[in-house]
Amino acid sequence: MYTKSWLVIRDDNKRTFEVVTQHVSENAFSNKVIAMQRQGMRVTSVLLPVTNSHASKDHIKFVGYAKEDGLYERLLKQHMELIQQNLGEFE
Numbered sequence: 001m002y003t004k005s006w007l008v009i010r011d012d013n014k015r016t017f018e019v020v021t022q023h024v025s026e027n028a029f030s031n032k033v034i035a036m037q038r039q040g041m042r043v044t045s046v047l048l049p050v051t052n053s054h055a056s057k058d059h060i061k062f063v064g065y066a067k068e069d070g071l072y073e074r075l076l077k078q079h080m081e082l083i084q085q086n087l088g089e090f091e
Contacts, residue, residue, distance in 0.1 A: 018071035
């Protein structure tokens with residue numbers, strides 16, 4: 001059994017991905033991604049075990065996706081904006 005995993009988020013609209021640091025809890029990460037998906041965002045989370053072939057986050061690649069630094073922060077900001085827009089509709 002693997003004790004550590006790489007947390008990867010993919011933006012399926014822009015075809016980009018980012019390997020998020022291991023300091024984020026897997027549960028919190030998964031919950032954030034699910035919340036984004038419920039708001040209609042096309043994002044995917046991937047948990048990759050840290051193995052010899054994925055010992056460094058620089059070795060992680062997805063076919064058809066480009067690496068984007070700061071993607072997770074951008075998606076969190078976009079998610080907050082969607083939540084604020086939806087709250088404005090209820091007022």
